Amino acid sequence: MDKQRQRSEETRSRLLEAAERSFAQQGFDGTGVAKICQAAGVTKGAFYHHFSSKEDVFMELFRRWLERLEIQMAKLRENSASVPEELLSMTSLMQEVLQATEGQFPIYLEFWTRAMRDPAIRQELISPFYRYRDLFSEMVLKGVSEGTMKEVHPETTARLILAVALGLLIQGLLEPQEAEWDQVTQESMQILLDGLMKR
Amino acid sequence: MDKQRQRSEETRSRLLEAAERSFAQQGFDGTGVAKICQAAGVTKGAFYHHFSSKEDVFMELFRRWLERLEIQMAKLRENSASVPEELLSMTSLMQEVLQATEGQFPIYLEFWTRAMRDPAIRQELISPFYRYRDLFSEMVLKGVSEGTMKEVHPETTARLILAVALGLLIQGLLEPQEAEWDQVTQESMQILLDGLMKR
DNA sequence: TCTATAATACCGACCGGTCGGTATGTATTC
DNA sequence: GAATACATACCGACCGGTCGGTATTATAGA
Incomplete structure (x- = not known):
């Protein structure tokens, strides 16, 4: 009854978790393989196995992050009310x-840093952005055609929405306790919609 | 006629430039002191002098960056038309x-990364943000009192404006040639203002 | 003005330590 | 008894920082 496989998978995930924590706290270069192993309760042999x-x-951690982004995006697509409501x-x-990102900010910075250096990784990082932009673009297009929104330029507007999301996210990560971020987000989106909706 | 001082300052600035380039390309940990010296055409002795x-x-590079931010902010304060015009x-x-940041993105990421790790540096990084936020906050307050803007929450609105600026900046850095960013910025601000102005 | 001396700017060999990765051994499971 | 899963010991490369020395320039006294 595959006892080996079970054990193997557990050590593997323990290593991944330990690595993630360490990368977040000490950065990629600041993290030694030995330290990861120690935190995971195994040795280098296990690691390089x-x-x-x-x-x-x-x-691996990077790819998992991208996957999570995909999932978030999928959730966005589920909605199907009017576009403004959807955005809200x-x-x-x-x-x-x-909340999911809280305390993990540094490792995402690490992702970004490496992405800027390696063109292949960079592409992997950018593509979700394109997807989000396209998603927003579609939503705006729909909003315009259904008559709830002004006749704005879909792509530009998509970038704007993305910018707001990104900008608020960064601020929230930088100083989590400084404001009621969900409220700020809510109000911000409301203001944005006031500029986008027909009246 | 202070020939020494002149030479000294030149080597110093050469070291700084070389360091900045190397940090941007290889990162802080990826950059060896020896490499910096080689690029600057001097040796370790000069460096540690x-x-x-x-x-x-x-x-030192970090502080220079912050200084540049201050200068930018000072330029913002010069304006004195109506608030919406000012924002535009x-x-x-x-x-x-x-444009100034173009190609330098990686080193700013490096700044951020280190800032997240060291509380003191973090504070140095955050404080300009506070200043910008306060500046925008004041502008909004003025806009409301002069009757050109709706009665929005100044702080939240300031965060929103900051978010747009930050978000668009990041997108622009990530894919500089992908769009006419000045146009996108212009239109975005226009949309934002439509949501903020009284009609 | 010439010189002695101090100060500055820089050189480059070297060290202590770290860290990614490997090679080999061992225990457990299939 | 073969394969899997891990342990242990170790290597070699690299790197930040040091340190004794040198060459050049500034300074002060005669």
Whole structure:
């Protein structure tokens, strides 16, 4: 009854978790493989049994992050009320993202940093952005055609929405306790919609 | 006629430039002091004559960046038309910032990364944000009192404006050639103002 | 003005330590 | 008894920082 596989998978995930924590706290270069192993309660042998290099673990974590982004985006697509309502309902999702990201900001910065250096990784990072932009773009297009929104330029507006989301997210991560971020997000989106909706 | 001082300052600035380039391309940890020296055409002796550590050069560059931010903010304060006009005129400044930052994104990420790790540095990074937020807050307050703007919450609105600026900046840095960013900024601000202004 | 001396600016070999990765051994499971 | 899952010991490269020394320039006294 595959006892080995079970054990193997557990150590693997323990290594991943330990690596994530350490990367977040000490950064990629500041994190030693030995430290990861110590935190995971195993030794280097286990580490290099599961991963080919330190970079390898990092990329695994990176891919998992991208996957989570995809899932978030999928959630966004589920909605199907009027476009403005849809956009407003996004704020709760933003809050979710913020909480999930809390305390993990540094590792995302690490992702970004590496992405800027390696063109391939960079592309992997950018593509979700394109997807989000396209999603927003579609929503705006729909909003315009259904008559609830002004006749704005869909792509530009999509970038604007993305900017607001990104900008508020960063501020929220930078100083989590400084404001009621869900409320700020809510009000911000409301203001934005006031500029986008027909009256 | 202070020939020594002149030479000294030149090597120092050469070291700073070399360090900045290397940090941007290879990151802080990926950059060796020896490499910086090689790029600057001097040796370690010169380096440690001018700086106490690798961290020291980094912090010097960081402080220079913050200074530049201050200067940008000072430019913002010069304006004195009506608040909405003032906000619109900011877009040209955004463009300036974008161009100045172009190709330097990685080192700013490096700044952020370190800032998240060291509370003191973090504070240095955050404080300009507070200043910008306060500046925008004042502007909104003025706009409300002069009757050109709706009665929105100044702080929240300030955060929103900051978010737009930050979000668009990041997108612009991530894919500089992907759009006419000055135009996008212009239109975005216009939409935002439509949501903020009384009609 | 010439010189002695101090100060500055810089050189470059070297060290202590760290860290990613490997090679080999061992225990447990299939 | 073969394969899997991990442990242990170790290597070699690299890197930040040091330190004794040198060359050049500034300074002060005669």
